[in-house]
Amino acid sequence: MIEVLVADDHAFFRASVVDVLDSAADTTVVAECRGGAEVLPAFRRHRPDVLLLDLAMPGVTGLEAAREVLAVDASARVVMLTGDASPGSVREARRIGVAGYLLKDDDPTLLAARVRAVAEGGVAWSAGVHALGEASAD
Known part of the structure; x- marks a missing residue:
C-alpha cells in the first residue's frame, strides 16, 4: 500500500x-495538513511514501515545506500539486529536487x-511543465 501525505489549505480540494x-x-492517505508548517512534523510521524504539497499555502509555502522535508530525508518523494505553472516556481521545485509538479x-x-509512479522511483510532471522547468533552468 502506497502511503500519501496531502497538504493543501483548501479543505474542499484536500478532501x-x-x-x-x-x-x-x-x-x-495517512496524513492531511492544512498548511506547510504541519508538513515536516507529519512527515516525521508517518514517513509516507509520497507527499503531495500545494505550492501556495499561508505561512510556510509548499516549496518551503518541501525544502524542510528533503533536508531531513533527501530520498523523500515530494510532488507539488498546484495551480501555479510559472517558470520560477517550476524551476525552484526542480532545483530543490521534487519528484513531480502536477497542476x-x-x-x-x-x-x-502518478502517485504510484513517484512511489516506484519515477517522476510525475504535468504536460508542458516538465519542459518549462528544463528550459527555465538554463
Missing part, C-alpha cells in the same frame, strides 16, 4: 484529493497512477 487516492486499491486542472483520474 477531493483524499477521496481520489483512497478510492484507488493501492493508495491510502490542479489535470485529469483527476490520473492522480493515483
Whole structure:
C-alpha cells in the first residue's frame, strides 16, 4: 500500500484529493495538513511514501515545506500539486529536487497512477511543465 501525505489549505480540494487516492486499491492517505508548517512534523510521524504539497499555502509555502522535508530525508518523494505553472516556481521545485509538479486542472483520474509512479522511483510532471522547468533552468 502506497502511503500519501496531502497538504493543501483548501479543505474542499484536500478532501477531493483524499477521496481520489483512497478510492484507488493501492493508495491510502495517512496524513492531511492544512498548511506547510504541519508538513515536516507529519512527515516525521508517518514517513509516507509520497507527499503531495500545494505550492501556495499561508505561512510556510509548499516549496518551503518541501525544502524542510528533503533536508531531513533527501530520498523523500515530494510532488507539488498546484495551480501555479510559472517558470520560477517550476524551476525552484526542480532545483530543490521534487519528484513531480502536477497542476490542479489535470485529469483527476490520473492522480493515483502518478502517485504510484513517484512511489516506484519515477517522476510525475504535468504536460508542458516538465519542459518549462528544463528550459527555465538554463
